[in-house]
Amino acid sequence: MEGPAEGWRKAARVVLLDGRDRVLLMHGFEPDDPSMTWWFTPGGGLEGDEERERAARRELAEETGITDIELGPVLWQRHCSFPFDGRRWEQEEWYYLARTGQEASWTGGATDLERRSVTGLRWWTCEELLTTRETVYPTRLAELVRKLLDEGPPSTPVLLETEHA
Numbered sequence: 001m002e003g004p005a006e007g008w009r010k011a012a013r014v015v016l017l018d019g020r021d022r023v024l025l026m027h028g029f030e031p032d033d034p035s036m037t038w039w040f041t042p043g044g045g046l047e048g049d050e051e052r053e054r055a056a057r058r059e060l061a062e063e064t065g066i067t068d069i070e071l072g073p074v075l076w077q078r079h080c081s082f083p084f085d086g087r088r089w090e091q092e093e094w095y096y097l098a099r100t101g102q103e104a105s106w107t108g109g110a111t112d113l114e115r116r117s118v119t120g121l122r123w124w125t126c127e128e129l130l131t132t133r134e135t136v137y138p139t140r141l142a143e144l145v146r147k148l149l150d151e152g153p154p155s156t157p158v159l160l161e162t163e164h165a
Contacts (some may be wrong), residue, residue, distance in 0.1 A: 003052065008108075008112075009045050009090065010045065010052070011091050012052040012053070012055040013040075013044075013094065015041055015075060015097050015148070017098070018101070022125050022130070023126075023141075023145055024124075026041070026121055032086065038134070038135035038136065039117075039136045041141075042059060042060050043059045045091075053096070056071065056098070063114070064104040064106060066100055067102070068100055068102045069102075070098060070100070073097055073109070074157040075095045075153055076157060076158045077095070077157045077160065079162045080138075081164045081165070082163070082164070095138075097153055127140065129145060130146065
């Protein structure tokens, strides 16, 4: 994968599966317009020279309270660009597979922005993801999770299409 353009934020995200193969998603909204909502995987930006794997673990713990995980390989990589909280975000994301037997609980967020833009967590079955009319990011998450459950992790990370909102 080519590196991001200068100024792109590096992020580590987690596709967390429980013992029933449900994926954990966070429910977010635009702080200035709470009617604009979506679901997304836990994770966030790297701090300083932090390694992505460490960032994935840290973000998951901060956002869900889950620390007992088996962190697997990087499944997918993507670039995305989106407006949020009054600015445009340019982000390079790596999605790690992880498994846990631990229950999740919304921690209230580690940052002011999380506290102003996330309402909670939910475990989703693949079937629920495939049939929901709610917005989920990345937009192909349902089919990606279905393929992951059917075929296992890819041998090398899959480069997802760039998403612009």
